[in-house]
Amino acid sequence: MAIDRETVRRIAFLSRLKIEDDKIEDTEDEFNKILNWVEQLSEVNTDGVEPLVSVNDTNLTLRQDEVTEGNQAEAVLKNAPQAQYGYFTVPKVVE
């Protein structure tokens, strides 16, 4: 499944990463090299094999419905590159 330039651009955007135009080709080559390599998995017969999601043998443990955190806006905002009036601020969101 070789991928093309357009796919590289789309994947970059989905990842919110910029690839300079002169790097697209290299990226495409590298991508294809890696994908070719992982494609050796297609040799493995996985008919009837359940995908392994977690190595844990147990099921989820649930938490009691209690308020144990909060009232710490200052700590939450402490590392914010930009904040105002207790909010995080960002460049205007456009749809």
Next chain:
Amino acid sequence: MTKLTELTIAQAREALKKKEFSAVELTKAYIDEMDDKRKYNAYVLETPDVALAQAQKSDEKYANGTDGALEGIPLGIKDLYCTKDIRTTACSHILDGFEPQYESTVTAKLLNAGASFLGKLNMDEFAMGGSNETSYYGPVVNPWSKDVPLVAGGSSGGSAAAVAANMCAAATGTDTGGSIRQPSAFCGITGIKPTYGRCSRYGIIAFASSLDQAGPMCKDVRDCAIMLNVMSGYDAKDSTSAKVEVPNFEAFLNQDIKDLKIGIPAEYRPEGLNAEISALWDKGIEMLKARGAEIVNISLPHTKYALPTYYIIAPAEASSNLARYDGLRYGLRVNGEHLDNMYINSRTEGFGKEVKRRIMIGTYVLSAGYYDAYYLKAQKVRRLIRQDFLNAFEKCDIILTPTSPVTAFPIGDKSMQENPINMWLNDVFTVSVNLAGLPAMSLPIGLSHDGLPMGLQLIGKAFDEGTIFKTASALEQDAAFRKGMK
């Protein structure tokens, strides 16, 4: 007299109890060592004041007899662990200046046990790498380097180098595909990746959630046992942490290994395996045999598919785990006209090459139309890999393999820089263990012809670290690696 910084945790603790020296003196000795050895670039943040203040408290505790299991022991902490009010960056530009307002469960346990923190240790950016060369703060230099600077391994390269060069009594590491064991082997120290779920992941910056595990990197096997006992345990804040009893790991040391069944997987001796490493493995086998253990040939047939499986699953999870680094709430922000531009600018400048590569691969394998062919397929093969181990453990109690197919290589190695797959192939003996969620330890057994450490790996059944400690203590005594260093 032995230098204070050469003492193991067990030895230092003994001496501290006897008041042969104080915790402050021990800490100062390490701080001096750190000053002397800055050339290794093991620490990305030194916190001597924090360590000394903690040491002072430890001395009080020794005085009034309330000392904990690690009282006054100075540790280095991998920069992947969030430490409250102490800068934590995962060695990425994108987390510039980030000071967590919370403490990871594992570091909190270490602090509660009385340990002090000398600083944050260098690592591959977000733990993605096998040579510590992807760190935003530059590569770590292996203390075993002679003329040419060699890599310390990765991703926990700073941890391995710091322990090897006596810049801390022990260090924390994390292991997603070999990140504790491979650098341990490269730097001649002992490190264990416990069973998935043994240590809480709460507060450890996530790389690949279903594979990441915390573990100790130490001067010897006993120290690993001491550290792991403190670091382990169920944590309600991590839903994947296991409600399993934590045994006293030290109690397994020096136990008889007679009749223990040692599995030797044929697939770990591929054609063309480095002859010295192959010979080292044979040496290990002989040592165990000499102690009356039974050697059993086993097969892990899907071994060759472990790397491609890993390089689908780990990037997939990483692409999602690293989505939160968007320049909005913490870390680096590179502004843009609109929100999307800010995301793209911040992430493009904030992430290094290897991280971007893996984010993009991960995004691709999860994207519509490709999920089944890559991600789902990899999850199925992952089950087969795990099943291989379950089958093998029907025949044996523990598995012995080399840790890495190579020894430490020069920083900037061309073939690996040019083709990332060449770098990834170094993980060939370690990744299966993460995919199967099993515990495994690397310990140093001998030196190569050019004087570089080589390690062997012991793989145990899930939650049976005890058998690893038992076997490792035997191998450690017979190999006498640390004695040979002097």
Next chain:
Amino acid sequence: MTGLIIEGKTASWEVICGLEIHCQIISKSKMFSGASTHYGSDANENVSFVDAGMPGMLPTLNEHCVYQAVKTGLGLNAKINKYSAFARKNYFYADLPQGYQISQFQYPIVGEGHVTVDLSDGSTKDIGIERLHIEQDAGKSIHDMAPDKSFIDLNRAGVGLMEIVTKPDFRSPEEAGAFLRKLRSIVRYLGTCDGNMDEGSMRCDVNVSVRKVGEEGYRTRCEMKNVNSVKFVMQAIENEAKRHVEVYENGGNIEQETRQFDPSTGLTKVMRKKEFAHDYRYFPEPDLLPLVLDDDYIAKVKADMVELPDAKRARFVKELGLTAYDASVICENKETADFFEKAAQGHDAKKVANWLMGDFFAMLNEKKVELKDSPVSAENLGKLVELITSNVINGKTAKDVFAIMAETGGDPEKIVEEKGLKQVTDMGAIEAIVDEVIASAPDNVAAYKAGKNNLLGWFVGQVMKKSQGKANPAIVNKMIAEKLN
């Protein structure tokens, strides 16, 4: 038959609609963290490090959110899945701190079910439920605080949501409206969601397509996100369906897209074309293990179920003799139904229902107070009705007494006692007044006897006046008629 058929130039078109409803779960803390769900706090006050997507933070699932989802599932007559699992839905947005939403994808906690809705023509219709899954809510972006910046508040980030997906079973706006009202009533009965669409605790996405009458299969649909009232949902369906018909009738094609409903015009406009559609890259959430429920657990939730509106309505008709209409009005809201039941306890239920839906609701409306703040308690309303049925007061007096109750919150028995409003039922006392009135108006007696029958009312009025309204008008009527004939 309540389906909407749109007549085009070339064909008759039927409307196909399905709904996706997000219901905020009522719980004290968030779905995956211990921060409060309280609405209206200062910005970022109810935020844990987990909600803020801080590095290394991990989700832990709130058991009450699971309980609420299972309860709602049972209320929707749906299959509870003993095995369910969480998945990550990946996309970037300012108010989505982790860069993904923890949701359920392949394995929802609740499977297929149905809700019966009542339609205006007296018929009922079963609407199929496709699934219900649980997920976390996003924070809020505020765009109008500054010209060049958006402000992010994460208080809502991580609050539990139930997403309920219906089958494409709606054939008219009316059916969709009836369903939404029914759903709101069910979740409110269960206490799993407060159902306030205007506050955003219940939000609706509407999928609409049309097809020629008799046509098989479905045509391309369009989705309208976050339509926030029942009325708007109905409007959006109607207008969007008409738009589709117009496009098809003019030889055009409908493209799959996300549209925005504009409440000021009632029309929809394009928000996002399919080619820009998100690629959410769902995959199993590795930070959470599968959620496994056992039969005992489900039985326990079942045991906690309250009587739902349909059952309650049927009971009110059968046991209390209410009309179907009265019963459904009273049962739409659990508080009203509970109030009614308390008021009707031991009294004439039909009369209580009349008073409740008449003077009582009018009084609440006029005073602009909620039922829970009503000055007239359920017990007192019941007592008032009892005073009427046992002939202690008559209907007219009752209205006066009710007016006093509405002002003072007083007990009607005491009011009647204190104000001396008891109806005179003593035959002797009434007869004395009747005789007095007859004796004082011989002309009218003569006129009546000559055939002027409508004078009977005049006599009754005189007697009532002399008794200051306390005489029982039925007795007075009967007695005068007897005496004069």
